[in-house]
Amino acid sequence: MFMGSPLRLTLCLCGVVVLMGCAREVRQAALPLDPLTAEEEQTAVQVALADPGLKQLLGEGRHRVIGVEFLSLKAADAPSTGGAPSLAGPMGRHAQVLLYRPEGDFGVRALVDLRAKRVAQATRVEGPRVPLTDDDVAEARDLAFRNDDVRRMLGTRIQEFQAEGLRSAGTSPQDPCLRNRCVHLLFRRGDLYLVTPTVIVDLTTRTVRVERGPQ
């Protein structure tokens, strides 16, 4: 194919080498809509926690990371005329970090620009709007397993039970879970779920409520 054209062959080989180099460069940087890498998630949290505005919103004391979420931003109201609007891509790389402070029961959501390494926006989130996490369920489980009623109910095989949790949002103005961070615990052994009683753990007051009523 390349007979009589050594120059062409050389150029082709150079092209391959250059393209391999390009591919290596491309592999090093995430494309705009790739999921956040573990490093990016870590950076997002670090940037958020270093931000003076966020610090002011969050205040002093214990806090934890609820989640780091990918967010793709676009130039607002970009006109549809001219150019190739269908091919317009996202602006930069962004993450949304949600932090929770148990004392006071509230969270702070930060929009982090990962390229500029700065917080673009930080807003307070009221406690009932901060999602539960696996950590909340683990904490609720530990509290429940120390509760006498729960221990009596699960008996000597208590450690064989796994716990799963749902948010208990409260059912009446008298129910503290209307305001507090509460977990409705489900207990399972393998594929089987225990049907009674209902166990509600109030993480805000660190109390366990066991309801044995008919279901």
Add this chain to the structure above:
Amino acid sequence: MNRRLGLAGCFAVLILAATPWPAGAQTPPPQFCSPPFFVLQNFPTGGPTETSWAICWQAMRQYGVVITSAHFRKSPTAPWVRVFWDARVSEIFVPYHPGFPRFLDVSDFIWPVVRLVAQHCPASQGGTLLNVAGSILKPGGAPGPGVCKQVRDRGLAWNDDQKLRRGQELVLWGALDAANYNYIMEWTFRDDGVVLGRVAATGVNLPTARFVTHMHSPTWRLDIDLDGAGGDSVHRGVHTENLPGPTATDTDPLIAIEGGLPWDAASFTILKVHDATLKNGRGHASSYHLMPLRYGTGRHQEPFTSHDFWVTRWHPSEMTASDLPTYVTPAEPVSNTDVVVWYTASMHHEVRDEDGEEITIFGLTFWSGEAHTMWVGWMLKPHNLFDRTPLFP
């Protein structure tokens, strides 16, 4: 020195890439993500390409499978048209008939995504497992399969006596592990430009309310950016039978400001999303129609459930369906701008013996059994996007 040469080569390649594409040649797909999050699907899978989808997806804790970009190309020489900027299930509301519990199954919890196994996605059904980060999955650990990609026959695209065309579709699906329940989130991209979004609820009835009827109502947030982000408008498709006479009329009034609107069965309510400039080869304005696939209508005391559709102006922080009433107060104009449409459908789960049974072990009562999948969803259908019947000789 080598690095400089390499960069120069890269620039050369970029310049070549930026050179106008010759008319009649295949246009390269817009690619904003890397494989396996980038899926380029040409149809049909055998023979010359007729239509194509270029899609980016992610599996996210809390949201499950999210489409982060979708472009469609109606012929190999046509330009790529953006359909979605982002499409996701924003909420799944689960109210029980006695008034409690009332779960917001997306925003209440940072749920993981189910780690799939080979049986979820058999190769014999056109399936390929796609890996995601282990931190998203349950069980956790190493990166592993969180999404199933299936490319499959979808039955008849059209039929006329002995002449027919079978269609094909690409399906991306995964499952959100919401404690006792799993939610299957499915996104289907068809060879005729149609998109289908569905959610199924399946799993174990809430053990402490195992005999209590309830609803599962997903709300989808669909950021439809037809041919790009700006210049979109939404019309409400309304059908009217002029009773008692024999005639019928259809209208499609513009939705000028943000707000919610109900789905009405007798009106065949749909949303028509137009772009200001996108036209087909016949000069007709192109649009995509959001068409409900539903059993009934769930209305509850929560204000966001007072409507089946909502239309909002795009704001990056507006992702939560239960906040919709605040997003539209005060109402902003939504004509010829960047719009987001939201759609809610409900599964009415009347519990049945087939869901499971109580069994007693060691003196304790357990629930055993699985509620089978129940689906609800929508169709997004192109209208005047093609110049003629697609998939037709």
